[in-house]
Amino acid sequence: MNRKFKWKVDSEKHVVVWNFERRGWQKTEGSDWNIYWANKQSIKSMFNPENGVRLTDGQYVNHFPNHYELTRKDLMVKNIKRYKKEAEKDPALVEKLDFIPVTYTLPGDYSLFVEEFRRNPNVMWIMKPCSKAQGKGIFIINKLSQIKKWANAKAVEGYVVSRYIETPLLIGGKKFDLRMYVLVTSYRPLQAFVYSEGFARFCNVKYSSDIDDIDNPFMHLTNVAVQKHNEDYNNKHGGKWNIYNLRLYVEATRGRVTNSAK
Numbered sequence: 001m002n003r004k005f006k007w008k009v010d011s012e013k014h015v016v017v018w019n020f021e022r023r024g025w026q027k028t029e030g031s032d033w034n035i036y037w038a039n040k041q042s043i044k045s046m047f048n049p050e051n052g053v054r055l056t057d058g059q060y061v062n063h064f065p066n067h068y069e070l071t072r073k074d075l076m077v078k079n080i081k082r083y084k085k086e087a088e089k090d091p092a093l094v095e096k097l098d099f100i101p102v103t104y105t106l107p108g109d110y111s112l113f114v115e116e117f118r119r120n121p122n123v124m125w126i127m128k129p130c131s132k133a134q135g136k137g138i139f140i141i142n143k144l145s146q147i148k149k150w151a152n153a154k155a156v157e158g159y160v161v162s163r164y165i166e167t168p169l170l171i172g173g174k175k176f177d178l179r180m181y182v183l184v185t186s187y188r189p190l191q192a193f194v195y196s197e198g199f200a201r202f203c204n205v206k207y208s209s210d211i212d213d214i215d216n217p218f219m220h221l222t223n224v225a226v227q228k229h230n231e232d233y234n235n236k237h238g239g240k241w242n243i244y245n246l247r248l249y250v251e252a253t254r255g256r257v258t259n260s261a262k
Contacts, residue, residue, distance in 0.1 A: 010038050038062060073130045080100060128162075
């Protein structure tokens with residue numbers, strides 16, 4: 001059965017091809033594929049209404065046509081805000097969303113952001129370009145003059161700006177984030193599968209909220225593309241813990257109740 005399962009790729013991504021081949025699946029260049037690992041442009045072209053392409057039963061692709069609604073930061077902010085508005089109908093659900101920081105999309109929300117900044121002048125904000133990755137273009141501000149300088153630039157790129165979490169949970173004095181993988185097979189009805197083997201990514205430099213350190217990317221950004229340039233970066237483990245080791249740490253320092261909390 002597996003040998004009849006056919007796959008197609010746009011580019012020879014080693015990890016993808018390796019996993020297909022080790023399962024004994026068959027490569028094809030035609031349209032008789034079961035799974036097509038395509039780039040974004042191929043997906044966009046495939047699902048263009050003018051092409052009239054419809055997937056048959058047993059055919060899968062690696063992107064939804066409108067995947068950018070979640071992968072572009074400004075559109076993700078839009079969808080999160082829309083979800084929070086819907087959640088207001090259920091007070092219990094609203095409480096579970098209190099971890100989402102105040103966020104604005106720039107330049108569209110510039111005036112609203114300035115108002116909020118002036119109400120809370122002693123906090124830090126983090127700026128992220130809407131369509132970039134790997135920590136590119138990210139910076140932290142604590143003065144309105146810093147963003148005015150950015151706003152007055154000739155070509156203002158779209159950004160999202162969020163209130164910076166100045167007291168993050170630290171391990172060994174360092175910031176970290178979680179990288180989890182979720183396979184969404186359907187939006188209507190919503191069907192998703194969470195991969196259990198995620199990992200935590202760590203900064204190389206111990207965290208400080210001192211304003212003199214806001215320009216230190218090795219302290220504030222967990223992106224591997226950033227951290228690998230630090231002299232203390234470990235090429236063997238890449239500054240990562242798997243989820244199992246993270247659970248052990250949480251249980252040892254905060255107890256099992258914290259670890260099992262919903």
